[in-house]
Amino acid sequence: MSSSVITDARARELRRDFPILAEQVHGEQLVYLDFGATAQRSTAVLDVERDFLEHRNAAVHRGAHELAALSTSDFEDARDTIARFIGADADEIAWQAGATDALNTVTLGIAAASRGRGGDESVPLRLGPGDEIVITEAEHHANLVPWQELALATGATLKWVPANDRGTWSIDDARAVVTEATKVIAFAHVSNVTGMIAPVEQLVELATSVGAITVLDACQSVPHRPVDFHALGVDFAAFSSHKMTGPNGLGVLYGRRERLAQLPPARTGGSMIEIVTMESTTFMDPPTRFEAGTQAVPQVIGLAAACRYLEGVGMAAIAEHEEALGALMVERLSALDGVTVIGDDASVPRSGLAAFIVDGVHSHDVSQFLDARGIAVRGGHHCAQPLHRRLGVTASTRASSYFTTTDDDIDALVSALGDVRAYFGADR
Structure with a gap:
């Protein structure tokens, strides 16, 4: 049966259906925020x-x-x-x-x-x-x-x-x-x-x-x-x-x-x-x-x-969950010094992703820094060079969610990003 609402508890429960989401990278628990590039496979799909x-x-x-x-x-x-x-x-x-x-x-x-x-x-x-x-x-x-x-x-x-x-x-x-x-x-x-x-x-x-x-x-x-x-x-x-x-x-x-x-x-x-x-x-x-x-x-x-x-999860519930996560990412990322989110502000409905620019730090460096913390995001132009050129940038970093994403995942992303500019000396 599908759930009408995906709470954090429900998202953590659903995460157990995806073996790879229990993995660790660089000794850190994986926080997978690259669903816009590819989603992971559930045991239901693998078994069938x-x-x-x-x-x-x-x-x-x-x-x-x-x-x-x-x-x-x-x-x-x-x-x-x-x-x-x-x-x-x-x-x-x-x-x-x-x-x-x-x-x-x-x-x-x-x-x-x-x-x-x-x-x-x-x-x-x-x-x-x-x-x-x-x-x-x-x-x-x-x-x-x-x-x-x-x-x-x-x-x-x-x-x-x-x-x-x-x-x-x-x-x-x-x-x-x-x-x-x-x-x-x-x-x-x-x-x-x-x-x-x-x-x-x-x-x-x-x-x-x-x-x-x-x-x-x-x-x-x-x-x-x-x-x-x-x-x-x-x-x-x-x-x-x-x-x-x-x-x-x-x-x-x-x-x-x-x-x-x-x-x-x-x-x-x-x-x-x-x-x-x-x-x-x-x-x-x-x-x-x-x-x-x-x-x-x-x-x-x-x-x-x-x-x-x-x-079974419920597509309407997935959409509602992701839109809430998208708004949360925009709001919290925009509050960080030196971070600019691409797209409309948090008041405009969007899918559950946010691409952003960190002043003074290339998106590939941002992505590698986050990877060292166990956070998987996408760095680059996301196969959208003309759009980035229109915005006057060569690349951005993108975090993208799904129904297994929790508020804790967003907390981890925001916390790590708070350290990026200092690490690369871009806050001076």
Whole structure:
């Protein structure tokens, strides 16, 4: 049963499901605050994946023997579970090598459609000179570079919603950029730097008003808050398994049924074909056409287990807990001398992360100092160089929480940060 509230006691109880969180580093108890980069695995996920590998492992959709039938059944049951978790139908999600891969599948498919692939069905996705692709200045590189490449391949113009001095943006900022020539609007549901929660419904409404499609980077939202892609109304979305306590090497591409039908496959080979001759090939219907080659079956099974586990914890409770932790981090970090938090202040809801700058100390040095205290955070540009450049900095340090994070973890972070500038002589 899910809990309606995650208290510190509940978070400590849940932490026992994750063996690695009991580890020590440098002789200190691990304080893991790098969930924005990757989450840890619960025994529920590890046990399910191991059980599958030990008892039912076989290639799916390819054999008539008993193991093949059992593995295929588990594989498609997992698709049903994951689809329900994100508010989608099973035939609207396709397995990819990661969220980055999923976003590339969309951009490469649009590029193929723009070259005439996919026939009349793909015409609505075609881009060319005079068309516009709109992203934001706050995007992760995975939702920026593929669109740059698509613009180069099609002659379309890449535009972006500018970030303000806090690194965030508003729906009014987006309205000032989007025009009747806009054909695609791609954006992150939750920023991995500022924790900003995007106004998805308003952006979808804006896109609809000009006939543009929407592509949602949901990597920092699906693991951390209730998400219903049907209710949000986006055309495509991508998220990754490893950020939501699932296995590595797996991403999910969501596409509204009619949009997936319009999208030509970016990769071709076995399993996704219908008829192959020496002259030509026809492809299966979605989602199979996007699943060329041998699939990551154990990882899919593990992700379904992760979804069930997260449902047991309660996604609404996770979101409430993290928003409270996000506000707490902003408030307490901002009170430290020489520490500046990127993003809006604590009064504005954000996901449970905070990226910050320590005056006079590089983020890598900050991260290593914290690591010596057993505190794991992320230092660098977080795959968001343009946003950091907009803010006039090369890098920042990011602390990111999850449902196993407690107020004591934040206390440890703040206490250690209080010593950083003195240690490096930056307080003189």
